[in-house]
Amino acid sequence: MTEEKRPLLITTGEPAGIGMDVALGLAAEGKLQDFARPIWVTADAKAMQTRAEELIAAGVLKSTPSWHTINTDINADNFDVNLVAQISQQSIEADRAFILLNIPCAAPVVCGQINIANSAMVAQQLDIAHKLAINNTVAAIVTGPLQKSALIDAGIKLLDGTMFSGHTEFFMQQSGCEKVVMMLANQAMKVALVTTHLPLKDIPAAITADNVRQTVQIVIDDMREKFGLAQPRILVCGLNPHAGEGGHLGMEEIEIINPVLNEFINMGVNISEAMPADTLFTTRHLANCDAVIAMYHDQGLPVLKSHGFGDTVNLTLGLPYIRTSVDHGTALDLAGNGGASATSLYQALNMANEMADKSLTH
Numbered sequence: 001m002t003e004e005k006r007p008l009l010i011t012t013g014e015p016a017g018i019g020m021d022v023a024l025g026l027a028a029e030g031k032l033q034d035f036a037r038p039i040w041v042t043a044d045a046k047a048m049q050t051r052a053e054e055l056i057a058a059g060v061l062k063s064t065p066s067w068h069t070i071n072t073d074i075n076a077d078n079f080d081v082n083l084v085a086q087i088s089q090q091s092i093e094a095d096r097a098f099i100l101l102n103i104p105c106a107a108p109v110v111c112g113q114i115n116i117a118n119s120a121m122v123a124q125q126l127d128i129a130h131k132l133a134i135n136n137t138v139a140a141i142v143t144g145p146l147q148k149s150a151l152i153d154a155g156i157k158l159l160d161g162t163m164f165s166g167h168t169e170f171f172m173q174q175s176g177c178e179k180v181v182m183m184l185a186n187q188a189m190k191v192a193l194v195t196t197h198l199p200l201k202d203i204p205a206a207i208t209a210d211n212v213r214q215t216v217q218i219v220i221d222d223m224r225e226k227f228g229l230a231q232p233r234i235l236v237c238g239l240n241p242h243a244g245e246g247g248h249l250g251m252e253e254i255e256i257i258n259p260v261l262n263e264f265i266n267m268g269v270n271i272s273e274a275m276p277a278d279t280l281f282t283t284r285h286l287a288n289c290d291a292v293i294a295m296y297h298d299q300g301l302p303v304l305k306s307h308g309f310g311d312t313v314n315l316t317l318g319l320p321y322i323r324t325s326v327d328h329g330t331a332l333d334l335a336g337n338g339g340a341s342a343t344s345l346y347q348a349l350n351m352a353n354e355m356a357d358k359s360l361t362h
C-alpha cells in the first residue's frame with residue numbers, strides 16, 4: 001500500500017531549535033514507519049548530520065537513523081517532483097527512515113543560538129511545503145517549530161507585506177484564503193481561536209461579526225469533514241470577564257458575538273451563546289462539547305496546554321490542504337541535548353495521516 005500513498009512532509013523549522021531533534025528521535029525509534037507513507041523532511045543536510053552526532057554524544061540516539069538526502073537546489077521553480085518521488089520510492093524499498101530535502105543554511109548552525117542569517121532557509125521550508133501541498137505532491141504538511149522573532153528580525157514578511165506572525169498566517173495567505181482557523185487538539189479538548197497572533201491591545205477590534213461568523217463556519221465545516229462529526233457541539237467563550245456581565249464589563253458579547261451565534265442557533269447548529277471563559281473550561285461543560293471557540297490565543301491555549309502539553313496537535317482549519325503541527329516552540333534550551341520529547345510531532349503526524357487517509361486523494 002505504501003507506494004500508493006502520498007508522503008507526509010515534515011518541516012524542521014528553526015535549525016537552532018529542536019525541530020531536527022524530534023524528527024531524528026522518531027526516525028531512530030522506527031516510528032516514522034508507523035504511517036505506511038513516505039516521510040519527507042526539510043532541513044539543512046549538514047546540520048541534520050551534526051545534530052544526529054550531537055544526540056548520539058548526548059546518549060539519546062544509539063546510532064544515526066538512515067535517510068536519503070536529495071541535493072536538488074530546492075526552490076519553487078526547479079524542484080523536480082518526479083525525481084523526488086522516484087528516489088522516495090527507492091528509499092522506502094531500501095528501508096530508509098525518510099527523504100531529506102536539503103535546504104542549505106547560510107550560516108553554521110549552533111544549538112540554541114538563533115542566527116537570523118538562517119531565517120531565509122526557514123521561510124524557504126514553508127514556501128516549498130506550501131508548493132508541494134497545493135499541487136497535491138504531499139498528502140499533508142507537518143510543521144516543526146520556528147522562532148517567529150527570528151523571521152521578523154530578518155525582515156521576512158507575509159505575502160501581503162505585513163510582519164511574519166506564524167505558519168497559520170503564512171499558509172493562509174499563500175493559499176489565497178481570506179480566513180483560516182487555528183485549532184489545537186488533545187485528548188481533553190479541542191480549542192479553536194477567533195484571533196491568532198495579535199497583541200492583546202488589538203484583539204477587541206479584531207472581534208468583528210464577520211470574523212466570528214467565518215470562524216464558526218470553518219469550525220463546523222472542518223469538524224464535519226476532518227473529524228467526522230456531523231453535528232458538532234460547540235461552546236464559545238465571551239471576550240470579557242463573565243462574558244461581559246450583562247454589558248457592565250464590556251459590550252462585545254451583546255453587540256457582536258451573540259447576534260452571530262444566534263444566527264447559527266437559529267439554523268439548528270448545536271452552539272452556545274458567549275459563555276464566561278473561566279467556567280466554560282470545566283469538566284462538566286467539556287464533557288458535553290466537541291470543540292471550544294476562544295476569542296484569543298492566551299484565553300484558550302494555556303488551558304488546553306495545561307491538559308496535555310507535548311500530546312497536543314496544532315492544526316489549521318480552512319486551508320485547501322492538511323496542515324498539522326507540534327504544540328511546542330523551538331525550545332532552544334533543549335536543542336542537541338536530548339531533552340526534547342517527540343510525542344507532539346508523533347501526534348501531529350498521526351493526525352495528518354488519519355486525515356489524509358480519509359481524504360479523496362490519500
Ligand SMILES: NC(=O)c1ccc[n+]([C@@H]2O[C@H](COP(=O)([O-])OP(=O)(O)OC[C@H]3O[C@@H](n4cnc5c(N)ncnc54)[C@H](O)[C@@H]3O)[C@@H](O)[C@H]2O)c1
Binds near residue numbers: 340
Ligand atoms: N509551531 C511553532 O512554530 C511554534 C509553536 C509555539 C511556539 N513557537 C515559537 O517558539 C519560540 C519559543 O517559544 P516558547 O519559549 O514560548 O515555547 P517553547 O515551547 O519553545 O518552550 C516552552 C517550554 O517548554 C519546553 N519544551 C518545549 N518543547 C518541548 C519538548 N518537545 N519536550 C520537552 N520540553 C519542551 C521548553 O524547554 C520550555 O521550557 C517562540 O519564538 C515561539 O513563537 C513556535
Ligand SMILES: N[C@H](C(=O)O)[C@H](O)COP(=O)(O)O
Binds near residue numbers: 168297
Ligand atoms: N500558537 C501556536 C501554538 O501555541 O502552538 C504557535 O504560536 C504556532 O503557531 P503557528 O502554527 O501559526 O506557527
